[in-house]
Amino acid sequence: MQAIILFGVLISTYLMVIAKRSTSLIRAFRYQSFCLFLATLIIAFNEKQLDLYIVAGLLFVIKVLAIPRYLYRFLNKIKANEDLGLFINTQLSLLFALGFTYLAWVFARRLIVSDYALAAIVPAAAFFMVLIGIFLMIFRMTALAQIIGLLAAENGLFLLASTVSGGMPFFVEIAIFFDVFVSVIIMGFFIYRINKLFTHIDVNKLSRLRG
C-alpha cells in the first residue's frame, strides 16, 4: 500500500520535472500533495492517533485544495505567460531527476540507521522531493515555479518528518502548516506586484541589484 503511494509521489514529482507550463506544474503539485495526504492517512490509521488525522486533514485542505486553487486563480488574474521558462529542457531535466533519485537513495541509505535496507525507501523519496524542489527553483525562470519548488521541497520534508521521527510535535506541525500557507500567500502577493511593476513574472530578468 505504502509502496503504491510512494510510487504516486515519485510519479507526480517526475511530472513536475517535465512540466513546461504553469498549470501542469500546479496540477503535478496537487497530485503530489494528494499522495502525501494518503500516506499520512495510512500512518494515522496505523497509529490510531487523533492528531495525525487532523494533520492529514489540514494537509488535504491546504495543499490539495487551497493552495492550488489560489495559484490557479492567481494565474488567471495576472494573465501571465503560461510558459515556465526552462533553463534546461525537459529531457535533460529528467536525466537530472534520475540522478537525484539515485543520490537521494544513497544519501538516505547512509543516513538511516536500520537493519532493514528498505527502511530508507521513504526517506529517500522525501530527499528526492526536496532535491527536485530546489532543482525547480534553480532551473525554472518564473516566480511561480519557485513557489511550487518551495512547496514541493516542503512536502518532502513533511514526508521525512512523518516517517523518520514519527512526525513533529502536533502544535509544531500546525504552526508549520500555517506558516507555509501564509508564505504562499505572501509570495503570491509579491508575484502580483512583480507582475504589476515589471509586466512579467520571469524572475530571471530581475537583475537590477547586482554586485
Place this chain on the structure above:
Amino acid sequence: MEILFILGAPLILAILAFVMKNKKAAGIINAISYFAVLSCALLLLKRCVLSECRVSFFGFIYLDALSAFFIFTASVVTFAAALYSIGYVNKDVKEGVISGRRAGIYYSLFNLFCFSMFLVPALNNLGMLWVAIEMTTLISAFLVGFYNTKKSVEAAWKYIIICSVGIILALLGTILFSYAFAVSGVAKSLNWTDIAQVAHILDKNILKIAFIFILVGYGTKAGLAPMHTWLPDAHSQAVSPISALLSGVLLKMALYAILRFGFIIIKGVGFEYFGNLMLLLGVISLVISSGFVLVQKDLKRLLAYSSIEHVGIISIGFGLGAPLGFIGALLHIFNHAVTKSLMFFTAADAISVYKKHNINAIRGVMKALPFAGVMMLLGVFALTGFPPFSIFISEILIIIAAFLNGSYFVAGLLLICLGIVFGAFIYHFGKMLFGNLPKGIIPAGEQLSAKFAYLVLLFPILALGIVLVFKQKDLIWIAQKLFQG
C-alpha cells in the same frame, strides 16, 4: 515575567498602531514602550545571568543567559529603531512618499517584526524556533518591499525566496536532529533542553549531516557567504530603520539558532567539527565581503556587505572556540548590532538629504548634517575596530583567540581583511563626509528623535569599549554564565 511583557508589548503596539489615527503619537508611544521593553530586557539579562535558567509554559519557553543576551541586544536596537522611526516616518509622510495609512501599516509591521525577533531566542522547541525565524522573514519581506519600487520588490522577492530555501534546509536539519533524538530511543520531543541533555549519546553521523543542513539553512539567513546573496539587496532596499534591524538583530537571531544547534553538536560530536565549519564559512564571508566593500558604489549596500563581514568575524569567533573566541563573538554580536544600526541611521539621514544611494553623489555630509555627520564618522571608526569603541575589544579578543589557537592563517587573513575593509571605509566615507556640498543640496534640519537614537546607540559602544578594557575578569565570568546551558 519580564518575557511576557517583552513579547506582549509589540503585539499590542502592532494593533494599536494599526487603529490609531495620529501616527506621530503612535510613533512616540512606540518609542516609549520600547524603552520599557529595553528595561525589562535588562532586568531579564540580570536575572538570567545571576540566577539559574528557566523553563516555563510547559517547556515552551526557555530562557537562559544566552537567550537573555540576545533579547537584550535586540531590545537595544529596536528601541533605537523605534526612536529613529518617529522622525523618519514623519518626514516620509510629510514629503508624501508614503500615506498616513501606510505609516500605520509600517508601525504595525515594525512591531510584528520585533515580536518575531524577540520570540526567537525565547523558544525552547526547535520546530517553533524554525517557525519563528520563518515568520521574521515573512514579515520583514513586506518591510523590504515597502516602497513598492521595482528595486525594492525585486529585493523583497529575492529575500523571501532565498531565505525560504535556506529555511527549508534548516527544517530538514531540524528534522534530522529530531530523527537522531528519536533513534536514540528517548521520548519524542523537539525541545532543545531535552535534546541537549542526551546529546552525547546521539548518533554522530546523523548529527553531523544535520548540522550541515542547519548551518547552510540558518546560515543563509545569517548572511554567511556564499549564501549571503539576498542580504545586500534586502538591506539596501528596506526602510532604513528596518535595515538596522535586519542587520543588527535578524542576522544575529539566525546565528542564535545555529549556536543552539551548535551546542548539541559540540556535546555530541565534539568541538572541532563545529569549529571548523564555522571557521570555513566565516573566512569565506570575510574574504568575499571585504572585496565587495572595496568596490561598492551604493551606500547601503556597502553597509550590508560590512554586515556580512562582521557576521564572518562572529562566525570565526565561534569557530575558534572557548573561551576567548566565544566571548569575543558574543560581544561582537552586540557591538555590531549597535554600531551597524548607528551607521544605517546616519546613512539613512544622508540619503534623505541627497536623495541618492550612490556614494559618488554624497559629498560633504559634515556640512549638510553636522550631528549625523559626526556620528557617522565615529561610527566608521567604531565599526572598523578603533578604540575606544567596543568593537575593538571584541575583535581583539577574537584575534587573540586565533593566535592562541594557533590558527595563524585565520588570524592573518582576519588582519588583512580588516585592513582592507578599513581602507575601503575610510576611502568611501572620507569622500562622503568631507568636502563641499554638491550644488542644489540644501542642508536640512536634523530630527530630534534621530539625535536621541544616535546617542542611545553611541552610549553602549563607547561605555563598553571603555569599561571592558578594565573589566576583563567580569567579562569572563559573564561569558561562563552564558554558556552554562
Place this chain on the structure above:
Amino acid sequence: MTILLQLALFIGVSPFLSGLISKIKNNLRMRRGMSVFQPYYNLAKLFSKSEVISENASWIFKLTPFVVISSALTASLLVPVIIFSNPLVNAGDFLALIFILALGRFFLVLAGLDTASSFGGMGSSREMFISSLAEPALYLAVFAISLRFGSTSLVEVSQMHTLSASLIVAASALFLVTLAETSRIPVDNQETHLELTMIHEAMVLEYSGKRLALIELSAYLKQMILFFLIAGIIFPIAPFGAVNFTQSFFWLAWFLARIFIIGLIVSVLEVSVAKMRLFRAADFLGFAFVLGIVAVICAILGV
C-alpha cells in the same frame, strides 16, 4: 699662546701657499706669472677699499664673511701643528673639523642666494652639489684612516707613524675631495672670468672690499688646512720633536715643506687636466668614493 702662534702661522702662510700654486702653474704654462706674494697684495688692497653691497642683500650677506672666517680659523686651530698637539685639544676631532668647515660653507652658500643674482644662486647650488657629493668619499677616507689609528683624533693622525697602503689610498681619496673643496680644476676653476663656469667665485661675486678679503682669506686657510691633513698622513716623518728653538724651526720648515709639496702636486695636476662638466664632477667624486672603499678594504686587510 700656542693659539695665537698657530693662528699667525696659518694666516701668514696660507696666502703664500695660494700664491705659490699660482706661480708654479703659470711657470708650468711657460708664463711668467704673478709674484708669489700677490695674494697678500690682493688682501691688502681689498682691505683698503670700500665696499659695494647689493640693495637686495640682507643681514645674512653682511654676516657671512665673519662666520666664514671664524669657521676657517677655528678649523685651523683644530689641526695639530706646533707641538704635536692642537691648541684646542679637547674641542674636537677630524669629524668636528669637517663640520666646522661646513658651517662656513653653509653661510657662504646662503650669501650667494641672498643677492637675488642668478649667478649667486647658480654658484650656491653647484657648491652644495659638489660638497655634498664629496661627503661620502671624505668620510670613507677618514674612516679608513681612523681604522688605522684606532680613532678619529687628529692628534693621533699627526703623530709619527708608518706608512701603509690604506693610508696612501685614503690620502688620495682625501686629495680628490680636497680638489673639489678648494675649487680646483678639474671640478672648479679659480681663475675663470666667465660667470657661467664659476662655482665658488660665482657665490662670492657680490662681495667686494673688506668682506671679500675675509672670504678670500678663509678660502686660503681652508686650503692650507686640507693640504696639511693630507701631508700629515702621507709624510709622517718628522725629523725630531720640538725641543729647542732650532729644532722647532726645522720642524716648522718641514711642516711647510710638505704642504708645499702637496701644493706642487696640485698645481701640476691643474695644468695637466681639463675642467670637467659639472655633472661629470659626480663621477669624479664617485671615483673618490671608490678609492675610499679601497682604502677601507686595505685597512681591513691590514696593509
Place this chain on the structure above:
Amino acid sequence: MGSLNFTLLFDPLCLFFLFVICVVSLPAAIYSFSYLKGEYSSAKITLAAILLAVFIFSMLMVVTVSNVLFFLVAWEIMSLVSYFLVVFDTTHERSVKAGMIYIVMTHIGTAFLIAAFMIMYKYAGSFDFLAIKNACQAMPGGAKNIVFLLLLVGFGTKAGLVPLHIWLPYAHPQAPSHISSIMSGVMIKTAVYGIIRFVIFILGVHSGWWGALLLVTAVISSLVGIIYALMERDIKRLLAYSSVENMGIIFMGVGLGMFFINKNLPYLAVFSLAAGLYHLVNHAIFKGLLFLGAGCVYKAAGTRDIEKLGGLIKKMPQTAFLFLIGAMSISALPPFNGFVSEWLTLQGFFLGAHNVVGGTKLFLGICAALLALTGGLAAACFVKAFGVTFLALPRSRYAEEAREVSLAMRIPMFFLAALTLVFGLAASLILRLLVKVAGSASGIDISGMSFSLNNFVLSPQMGKSVYLSTPQLALVLAVLGSAGFIIYRLFAAKRDAAVSKTWDCGYYKLTSRNEYTATAFSKPFRIAFSFFLLPYRKTQKIRESFYHVKSFAYETHTTKVFKKYIYDPVLALVFKSAKSMRRIQPGSIHLYLAYIFITLLLLIIFMPKF
C-alpha cells in the same frame, strides 16, 4: 587571559619620552592659539584645542602604559586623533586624501603590531610588559625573528621608514602647522619608543641581522627621505620628507645599538643607543621649530610653495632668524644640537668598526659614509629651503604682502631655538643622562662606563684623545668671528659701504624672475640622482606664429618610485580582484539558489574532512 591592571611605567625610557613629548607639545600648543585665530570659526578652534589635548594625552599614554593591550589602545587613539587633525581642514580634497592615506597606512602598521603582540601574548599568557619580557627568554628563535619583523614593519610604518613612508609627506603638511610639528617632532618618535621597548627591552636582541637590517633600512630611509626633500618645493612637505631622513638617522643609532648588543659590546651599544636618543630629542626640537616656522610663513604669506616666496627675511626678520637656527641645527652645524647627535652617531660607526672584524668594518664604513652623504644633502636641502623662502626678492604678491607674525607665535619658537643651542652646548651633560636611559632600556649596567670627561667635553673613546667640546667650539667661533668683525670695523670706520644694484652683466633691470628658483637649485641633484628620481619634463609652447613663441611653460617632475612601483601595483591588484569578485553577484536569483545548493553539496561531500 590573566588580569589586567592599569599601571603606568616610569622607567628612564618613559621619562625620556615624556620629556620629548612635553618639550615640543607645549610650545606647539601655545603657538596654536594665535595660529588658528582668524583661520577657523571659534567652535572649530575649540575643537582643535580639545583634539590637541587628547592627542598629547594619548601620546603620553603610549609611552607610559605597562601593558600591551593598553599600549594598543593608546596607540590607536593616537592615530585616530591625529587623523582627525590631519583632516581638520575638511574643505580641502587634499586633506581628506592625505588623511586617508595616513590612517590606512597606520592601520596596516597596527595590524602588524597586533600580530606581533599576539604572538608575544601566546608565549607569555599575559599582556604585562615584564611578564612578556620574562617569557620571551623561553621563546624559540624563529618566533622571535617573526615578532621582530612584524614589529619592524608595524613601527616602521609609523616612523616613516622607507618604503613605508608614503603617508608621511601627505599627512604632515596637511595638518595645521602646530600639529605637523607635533606629528613630525613627537608622534613618529613613539615608533622609536616601540622599537626600543619591544625589541630591545622586551624581546632582547636575538640575532645579529636584526640590527643590520634596521641599519640598512635606516640608511635607505635617510637617503631617500633627503633626496625627496631636496626635490620638494612645498615647504611643509620638504620638512616632512626631512623627517623621514631624520628618523633614518635615529634608527641608525638604534640599529647600531642592537647590532652591538648582539655582538656583546655593551659600551658601544649604550653609546649608539644614546646617540640615537640624542638625535631623537634634537630632531623633535628643531623639526618642531622648523614646522612652526613654516606655519608662520604659511600664515603670513598664504602659500607653502617656496617658488612663490622669497625675500621674507626683510618682512619677517625674527621668523627668518628662528628658521635659520632650525635649518642650521638640522644641517648639523656646530655648535647646535644636530651637530652633536650626528657626531655621536658617526662616532658610533667609527668606534664600532674598531671592535668588529672583516667585512663588517666595511659595512659600518659605508653606512657612515652614506650618513655623511645624507648630512651633506640635508645641508643642501635646508640651504634651499631657507635661501629660497627667506632670501633675495619676493617672487610673488604673496611674499610681498607678508608681515611678521604675532609675538605669541614667535615666543614658542624662541623657546625651541634656545633649546637647540642648549642641547648643543650642554652635550656632555645630556649624554650622561641619555646613557642612563639607554642603559636601562637595554638592560646593560652602565656604572663602570664613562662617556664624558667633564661637564664640557665628550669623549666616546677612553684612552684615545677623541674629544668634542661644543662650548669650546662655540666660544672659539664666537671669539674669532667677533675678532674678525672688530678688525673689519677698524678698517671700515672711515667710509661706509655703498649700497647698489646687484651685478647683472649689464642687463638694465633685475627682477625676481632672474633669481635662481628652488627647482633650479636642486637640478644638479636631480640629474645626479636621476636613476632613482626618474625625472621627466613637460613643456608647452603657445605660439603666435611659427616663428614667434608667445609663452613657454616648462615643468619638471620626479617619479615617486615607491608609489609607482610598489603601492600602485598592489592597490591595482587588490581593486582588480575585488572588481572581478563582483561578478559572482550578477543579480540572478537562480544563480544565488545554486550557490546555496552547491555549498550544501560540497559541505556534505567533504564532511569527513571537518
